Amino acid sequence: MKSKPLPPSNTKEKKKLLEDTASDMISSFEQQSNLMIQELKRSIVISKKMFQVKTKYIQDKIVDLDMKLGEQISTAQIDNARCHQKHSAQLEQVLVNVKMETGRMYAIQREIKEEVKRLEQSVNQKTTCSHPPEEASTCAPSHSPPRDDADKPIGTKPEVSLQYYSRPQPTAFSRESQLTKAKDQEQAGASHSSTRHSKASPNVPEGPSQKPQNENNSFAPSDNHQKMSQLWKAIPRTADWDTFSGKSKYNHNLFIKQVDMYAQDYMMRNYMIVSRLGILFTKTAKHWYINMRETHGSNPWDW
Incomplete structure (x- = not known):
């Protein structure tokens, strides 16, 4: 059996309906495509902005770190330059001190x-002129050096030069032994104290005073009691002898005052001080005395 054909009006309507449906689908697809393209464009713009922000942040960090590093380097350079200048000044001062000490030693x-x-x-001179009083005229005066006391008037007291001796062997310090030694030395020096202040004989020529050779620390030992008494007289004799005998506490200012009294009394520029421990100060009296007075002293003194 053959089917009946559709009427023409129904076919046209279906075709039109299909066309409308297809056009709607195409338009919706185009809209979705446009939306996706816009989203992609916006994401690209956002990513570009984020990249720019990150790049700017990194650049700022790098610049900040570079500035900080430059400040640290400049600070280290300044400190190094200051230390170099300080060390150079110290070395120059040491060089000046060495030159001054070298000149002083010379x-x-x-x-x-x-x-x-x-x-x-x-x-x-003493070896050449060591003759008896009756033969003293045989010494040639032209070979003798000029006397230090030629300008002094006749009748003045002759200066007594202090003899220097070798350092004694160290022994155990004993207060009783020091007191006994002081008494023995005072008795031995009593005879010399009378002859020291006596006037010189006009018949016997007086030689120049022999200064002690204390700079090179070479002292000839001697058993002469008079010379030992001269050495013992270097210890100041005052009312406060307990300070130097070990009975009381050592007082340096009092010690300096007593040295002043000793130097004014005996008029000697080179002498030795024997402490209560038996130590010999073998330095030149002037340099040693000035150093001690500048360090510890209180009373002025003019050499």
Whole structure:
């Protein structure tokens, strides 16, 4: 059996309906495509902005770190330059001190040589003129060096030069032994104290005073009691003898005052001080005394 054909009106309507449906689908697809394209564009813009922000942040961090590093480097350079200047100044000061000490040592060496030369001349003169009083006129006056006391008036007290001795062997300190030694030395020096202040004989020529050679620390030992009494007289004799005998506490200012009294009494520039421990201060009296007075002293003194 053959089917009946559809009427023409129904076919046209279905075709039109299909076309409308297809056009709606295409338009909706186009809208969705446009929305996706817009979202992609916006995401690209956002990613670009985020990249720019991150890049700017990294650049700022790098600049900040560079500035901080530059400040640290400049601070280290400044500190290094200051330390270098300080060390250079210290080295220059040390060099100046070394030069000053070298010059002072050369001056001391020259003084020692001159002193040794004068001592040799004095010894040679005493050796040449060591004759009895009746033969004293045979000494040639032209070979004798000029006397230090030629300008002094006749009748003045002769200066007594202190003899120097070698350092004694160290022994155990005993207060009783020091007191006994002080009494023995005072008895031994009593005879010399009377002859020290007596006037010189006009018949016997008086040689120049021999200065002690204490700079090179060479002291000839002697058993002469008079010379030992001179050495013992270097200890100041005052009412406060307990300070130096070990009975009371050591007082440096009092010690300096007593040294002043000793130096004013005996008029000696080179002398030795024997402490209560038996130590010999073998330095030159002037340099040692000035150093001690500048360090500990209180009373002025003019050499």
